[in-house]
Amino acid sequence: QPAVPKARLAAAEPGELAVRPGEDPWTPEEVTEARSELSSEATRLRDEITSSERSLAGLMRDSGDGAGDDQADTGTKNITRESEMALAANAREMLLQTERALERLEAGTYGLCENCGNPIGKARMQAFPRATLCVECKQKQERRY
Template sequence: MTRDDARLRRLLEMERQRLKEEISHYEVAARGYNPGLGNHMADDGTEAFEQAAALTLNESHKRTLVEVERALSRMSAGTYGFCERCGDPIDFARLKALPYAAMCFRCQARTEQ
């Protein structure tokens, strides 16, 4: 493993830990949520909106955590840093910006179109 690989592994592990903490925080907060107990309908509406936003963010964190775990698995398997679609190396700048990237920029752009 090169020094850059070690740095990317550290980034992935830090991101995994951050995501797990965020997900855990949300789950603890969600247990204490009691909709409809406010003093005013507007308060209840605000709470419902905030709950929906938090739920969406939590689901996003869970999806990202899956991607981070997959990247760590690819790292262990020796396939990390190569595009899952075309097999070409993923640019190091892309991996620094998005360490769990599974595709090169060109394939990712094609997938999103």
Template structure:
């Protein structure tokens, strides 16, 4: 029984049976059969006369080769050079940070003989912050390496989640982006 039929049946529950069947038949007339393609979209009484929605077929995600074909060899080479340069910078920064952390750790071990608990806590906090910074730098290195792998595979600039092209403006700001703006926003909400 449809919602319209239930509503009609409940509103006529106290009336005689003859009137009750008339209400049900009116409710049945309210829903129209599916018209041919050339006819206008049907409206439903339950939704207040709004057009009924048609279900659209889902569009298949573009294949990586479509995006790769859109980029010229010169463009790919420019992207590769920029990513390789950025990778070199990030690796140098990471190596320097790790070396500095090792040196600071040696200094802390020799200086900690007469420290009180507050000094020990401060040093531990500083060490944790340095480790976090180094981990973030390492993550950036991995992102750029992954972008280079995607470039070689021919799917650089395509969203890993939905398959849509990542806007050029986003790639210009964040060349190692693997998600389009919409998918990234969904990920950040979780």
């Protein structure tokens, strides 16, 4: 059985995280700040999801059979429910991205483009901690859609 690379056994050292040429290496403080920001974002998103799920449960419970509602009431309830479902789905997707960023930070792959494997850039990661693509690959992706 092949040996497990050392980076997989323990969290990567800050200086081991990818940066673009000319960028300063990640400092322990910067890594701590990124981890803290991602962790607090994950907590916020979990709370938002819980709140949305409670709201949805209340909307479903209160909608009853719709007897006595006019079309406007029914339409408003449907729009509110669909909006709440969309918000919850968006929060779940953001939570997945945030958790994936935390996993990549621990694995030492944080800051590497998932498409081309090149460094994303420390400045981009600090501005958008969930980034998984370098600017070039992100632009190519956006041109396709």
